[in-house]
Amino acid sequence: EFYLKNIDEKNLKLNAFVSVYAEESLQKADEVDLKIKSGNYGKLAGMVLGIKDLLCYKDHPVSAGSKILDGFEAQFNGTAVQRVLDEDAIIIGRQNCDEFGMGSTNENSNFGPVLNAVGDHRVAGGSSGGSAVAVQADMCLASLGTDTGGSVRMPAGFCGLVGLKPTYSRVSRWGLIAYASSFDCIGPITKSVEDSAILLEVIAGSDEQDSTVSTKEVEAYSELVPEKKSYKIAYLREAVESEGLQPEVKAATIAKLDFLKSQGHTVEAVDFPLIKHFLPTYYILTTAESSSNLSRFDGVKYGFRAANSKELITMYKKTRSEAFRNETRRRIMLGTFVLSASYYDAYYTKAQKVRRLVKEYTDSLLENYDFLVCPTTPTTAYKIGEKTADPIQMYLGDLFTVQANVVGLPAISIPNGEDNEGMPIGFQIMAGAFQEKELLAFSNAIL
Ligand code: GLN
Numbered sequence: 001e002f003y004l005k006n007i008d009e010k011n012l013k014l015n016a017f018v019s020v021y022a023e024e025s026l027q028k029a030d031e032v033d034l035k036i037k038s039g040n041y042g043k044l045a046g047m048v049l050g051i052k053d054l055l056c057y058k059d060h061p062v063s064a065g066s067k068i069l070d071g072f073e074a075q076f077n078g079t080a081v082q083r084v085l086d087e088d089a090i091i092i093g094r095q096n097c098d099e100f101g102m103g104s105t106n107e108n109s110n111f112g113p114v115l116n117a118v119g120d121h122r123v124a125g126g127s128s129g130g131s132a133v134a135v136q137a138d139m140c141l142a143s144l145g146t147d148t149g150g151s152v153r154m155p156a157g158f159c160g161l162v163g164l165k166p167t168y169s170r171v172s173r174w175g176l177i178a179y180a181s182s183f184d185c186i187g188p189i190t191k192s193v194e195d196s197a198i199l200l201e202v203i204a205g206s207d208e209q210d211s212t213v214s215t216k217e218v219e220a221y222s223e224l225v226p227e228k229k230s231y232k233i234a235y236l237r238e239a240v241e242s243e244g245l246q247p248e249v250k251a252a253t254i255a256k257l258d259f260l261k262s263q264g265h266t267v268e269a270v271d272f273p274l275i276k277h278f279l280p281t282y283y284i285l286t287t288a289e290s291s292s293n294l295s296r297f298d299g300v301k302y303g304f305r306a307a308n309s310k311e312l313i314t315m316y317k318k319t320r321s322e323a324f325r326n327e328t329r330r331r332i333m334l335g336t337f338v339l340s341a342s343y344y345d346a347y348y349t350k351a352q353k354v355r356r357l358v359k360e361y362t363d364s365l366l367e368n369y370d371f372l373v374c375p376t377t378p379t380t381a382y383k384i385g386e387k388t389a390d391p392i393q394m395y396l397g398d399l400f401t402v403q404a405n406v407v408g409l410p411a412i413s414i415p416n417g418e419d420n421e422g423m424p425i426g427f428q429i430m431a432g433a434f435q436e437k438e439l440l441a442f443s444n445a446i447l
Pocket of ligand 1: 101148149286
């Protein structure tokens with residue numbers, strides 16, 4: 001009732017939820033109450049969750065923030081969704097996001113932009129903007145978002161929350177509408193590190209439905225006991241000393257590094273000369289994968305179909321032109337171009353090679369250090385509409401988050417103060433593959 005009341009009061013303005021399952025949630029809450037009384041209840045009993053509009057929840061609408069899936073309902077539960085339900089979580093609604101997860105501000109949605117609950121007309125961050133603002137404004141306790149290049153961490157950073165992208169393959173992607181399949185990860189957005197750890201414990205683990213998912217054992221993430229007293233931490237010199245950083249973000253990051261030193265950790269700068277390749281690699285490979293993944297939306301099998309077409313090809317064209325937004329069309333065209341016969345080697349193959357180099361270099365750093373840290377984003381949340389006209393400016397905001405997806409490693413954004421106008425600043429910590437337990441314990445200890 002508390003969360004539904006907040007949704008009633010705030011959602012019209014903030015636009016975080018696109019569907020609210022009020023009656024169903026109240027009924028489920030009564031059932032959970034009974035279970036608790038009987039002493040037999042799941043790990044998430046009573047946890048009120050929202051899910052991003054990219055996750056399939058049986059018999060509920062799912063549309064990836066897109067008109068192309070208008071009227072479509074999921075026929076099954078995605079694995080992560082099934083697992084939270086099995087542990088008695090209550091799913092209160094479906095959350096706004098950038099179309100197919102393509103965006104950094106949640107302004108690229110068929111449902112309109114999401115507003116940050118802090119500041120004057122500021123963006124929420126994207127693409128899981130609805131998922132972040134819903135937690136920020138107490139419209140649910142926690143959310144499940146997705147992160148292909150920062151979409152959990154960036155909105156968490158912009159909204160003063162904890163956002164975790166697990167290791168690629170830690171969480172099954174079954175029932176997650178694909179953007180770029182070799183990058184996509186489901187991750188929690190929460191107020192505390194503890195809630196993040198509890199959720200990861202529930203959603204992680206092997207799954208017959210996803211052949212890429214890891215069979216590695218799921219650890220007791222929520223214990224939150226750091227293994228070491230003192231950690232070796234590296235920060236990317238290019239990221240922290242960069243000219244492009246908003247001064248308050250820089251100051252807050254340096255203050256955090258000083259704090260870590262004062263706590264007895266070793267903190268050293270490392271050079272990452274490949275940093276200039278992060279964004280081109282990410283945007284070549286993700287657009288390639290998305291152009292292929294989105295080819296299934298043709299007006300035949302799902303959701304929306306344009307009216308008045310007399311033959312098949314015209315129907316495909318009209319449907320896709322009318323339903324996909326500009327940014328999504330741009331990415332489909334770019335992806336189709338880099339995969340085309342004459343350019344495949346020049347762009348796609350080359351980007352795969354660079355991906356490998358970035359991975360090898362990152363792995364080699366993480367052999368010597370426990371964690372790699374930097375600000376989550378170069379700036380705090382800016383005004384709605386400020387960067388929509390210039391996609392390159394928008395993409396530059398992803399500079400620090402995409403690395404974790406390019407290399408498949410876990411990374412978290414935790415709150416690190418705010419700027420002069422009260423907008424939250426995020427601090428990102430990346431760890432080696434499957435080191436979520438240490439990553440969460442350390443994050444909790446330094447918050
Ligand atoms: N902003 C990035 C993009 O637009 C990341 C999105 C995501 O992680 N889904 O691709």
